[in-house]
Amino acid sequence: MTNEITRVVIIGGGSAGWLAAGIIAASCPAQVQISLIESPDVSTIGVGEGTWPTMRSTLESMGISETDFFRECDASFKQGSKFSRWTSLSASDDYYHPFSLPTKYHEINLAPYWLPFKSKIQFANAVSAQAAICDLGLAPKQISTPEYATLLNYGYHLDAGKFAPFLHRHCVEKLGVRYISANVTQVNNQDNGDIQSITTDSAGTLEGDLFIDCSGLASLLLGKHYAIPFLSKKNILFNDTAVAVQIPYAEAEIGTESENAIRPYTLSTAQSAGWIWDIGLQSRRGVGHVFSSAHSSDEMAERELRSYIAPAVGEAAAQSLSIRKITFNPGHRQTFWHKNCVAIGLSAGFIEPLEATALVLIELSAKMIGEQFPVNRSAMDILAKRFNQTLTHHWQRIVDFLKLHYVMSQRRDSEYWCDNQLENTIPETLQELLELWKTQSPWVHDEVLRTEMFPSASYQYIYYGMKGGSNTAMPIKRPEAEAQARKKAEALFGENIQRTRQLTKVLLPHRELIEKIKEFGLQKI
Numbered sequence: 001m002t003n004e005i006t007r008v009v010i011i012g013g014g015s016a017g018w019l020a021a022g023i024i025a026a027s028c029p030a031q032v033q034i035s036l037i038e039s040p041d042v043s044t045i046g047v048g049e050g051t052w053p054t055m056r057s058t059l060e061s062m063g064i065s066e067t068d069f070f071r072e073c074d075a076s077f078k079q080g081s082k083f084s085r086w087t088s089l090s091a092s093d094d095y096y097h098p099f100s101l102p103t104k105y106h107e108i109n110l111a112p113y114w115l116p117f118k119s120k121i122q123f124a125n126a127v128s129a130q131a132a133i134c135d136l137g138l139a140p141k142q143i144s145t146p147e148y149a150t151l152l153n154y155g156y157h158l159d160a161g162k163f164a165p166f167l168h169r170h171c172v173e174k175l176g177v178r179y180i181s182a183n184v185t186q187v188n189n190q191d192n193g194d195i196q197s198i199t200t201d202s203a204g205t206l207e208g209d210l211f212i213d214c215s216g217l218a219s220l221l222l223g224k225h226y227a228i229p230f231l232s233k234k235n236i237l238f239n240d241t242a243v244a245v246q247i248p249y250a251e252a253e254i255g256t257e258s259e260n261a262i263r264p265y266t267l268s269t270a271q272s273a274g275w276i277w278d279i280g281l282q283s284r285r286g287v288g289h290v291f292s293s294a295h296s297s298d299e300m301a302e303r304e305l306r307s308y309i310a311p312a313v314g315e316a317a318a319q320s321l322s323i324r325k326i327t328f329n330p331g332h333r334q335t336f337w338h339k340n341c342v343a344i345g346l347s348a349g350f351i352e353p354l355e356a357t358a359l360v361l362i363e364l365s366a367k368m369i370g371e372q373f374p375v376n377r378s379a380m381d382i383l384a385k386r387f388n389q390t391l392t393h394h395w396q397r398i399v400d401f402l403k404l405h406y407v408m409s410q411r412r413d414s415e416y417w418c419d420n421q422l423e424n425t426i427p428e429t430l431q432e433l434l435e436l437w438k439t440q441s442p443w444v445h446d447e448v449l450r451t452e453m454f455p456s457a458s459y460q461y462i463y464y465g466m467k468g469g470s471n472t473a474m475p476i477k478r479p480e481a482e483a484q485a486r487k488k489a490e491a492l493f494g495e496n497i498q499r500t501r502q503l504t505k506v507l508l509p510h511r512e513l514i515e516k517i518k519e520f521g522l523q524k525i
Ligand SMILES: Cc1cc2nc3c(=O)[nH]c(=O)nc-3n(C[C@H](O)[C@H](O)[C@H](O)COP(=O)(O)OP(=O)(O)OC[C@H]3O[C@@H](n4cnc5c(N)ncnc54)[C@H](O)[C@@H]3O)c2cc1C
Pocket: 011, 012, 013, 014, 015, 016, 017, 037, 038, 039, 040, 041, 042, 043, 044, 045, 046, 047, 048, 049, 050, 051, 160, 182, 183, 184, 185, 214, 215, 216, 217, 218, 220, 242, 288, 326, 328, 344, 345, 346, 347, 353, 356, 357, 358, 359, 360
């Protein structure tokens, strides 16, 4: 074996395996050969239907046509999330976390200027057009907007069962990835502890220089072979079980009022010991209840799920539809890149899908590997160290960000919501941010890395959406500077109202745009 890294072997053909294959193939040096091995017997997890806007540039960088993606993956537009009953039990309690940043976000922090009006207009509505566009059920672009370009920022909802095969075809046909269908039965080390090869049941032994573990919750290489410790986060984020169901649309209607419209956002409705996701694809809805098994029985969670879907499908169907149960241990591995092996996807860790952070972390991990590809073994250790530091930071930020949704809640109607307030369940890093935000608003200074997964705007949307912040606690600038900033903020609030009106006139209902894309296609950039 030479010191050069030219053979990448990926174990697993779920979303993680194929995204990793495509992203690395599109950005690594030309001499690198990528092989992906997948078990014909172990199916992929088959869930994971919400993405971040990063997925646009990911698909584009792999050379995928956005039109083909819409045609083949049952995809729809996701412009953010709407959280219902998270702050209180009231039926009218809801707020948006839209993907578009507040207007002129990097020039001015609008939050302090919105705070005096917080009882009149929600934060997301004051600073961006997107929440209003979502409420109207409109798409984020026009049919004349080229592929991947936006009028409003967006990611996707997709059918995970169609997405992996779609990526598979593209990676094999267009990016030269070699596919092997076999079960990995043994992992063979070199003397220095690196993996030399893997043995399979039907395709012989496969040697490699860099092994990527995308084997899902089995975590064959990093977890089983190397026994890298698993850091559980269950004491912070309690949810560890999901019950999921797919429900049909009765008929394809256009609009928002009907249960049959496609919502251009993920709807997340808080329950007594968890929350229900509701994702609209072109042909069906994916609905699931994520909950804490320490606070709810399976039966109770299923009952809440069935009563949630009953208005859409009818009482009889709601009781008879088959429900799938998935259990997971929230947390992640202590390190992600060990020796010549790096884990991506569920094999690296998983925490509840509240903000769809899993696929974005897969994209980010694969991008780091592809763009900074270690051309030799000495470079690998340096990149591994950097990768581990960066990923540890991202996991910590994910945990803090998700916990923020629970800490900000004023619900005390069950043990679950009360337990979420216990100080020993709130990471110190989040406690510090909450202390800081008593006197200054979340903003760009909270972004430690250039490549943060969540912009600080996301913290603003959750914090203010859940009624955080008080304008009396905010320091006021010197009179002239204050007057100037206030004038600018007020002008931007006004511009936002104008932009919302303009967009309302030119954007099509969500389902109508998708139908047009499928029929005519989007312009290539
Ligand atoms: C309830 C739930 C909801 C979720 N919702 C979202 C969401 O909205 N957004 C989001 O971003 N993420 C979400 N996720 C996470 C998302 O589903 C996963 O991150 C994503 O699907 C990647 O999975 P994976 O490829 O790592 O694993 P898997 O899909 O499980 O794939 C594992 C692969 O490894 C292969 N394999 C296993 N053993 C062997 C072997 N011995 N030999 C060869 N191959 C083997 C299997 O055949 C399979 O191909 C959700 C997860 C859950 C549990």
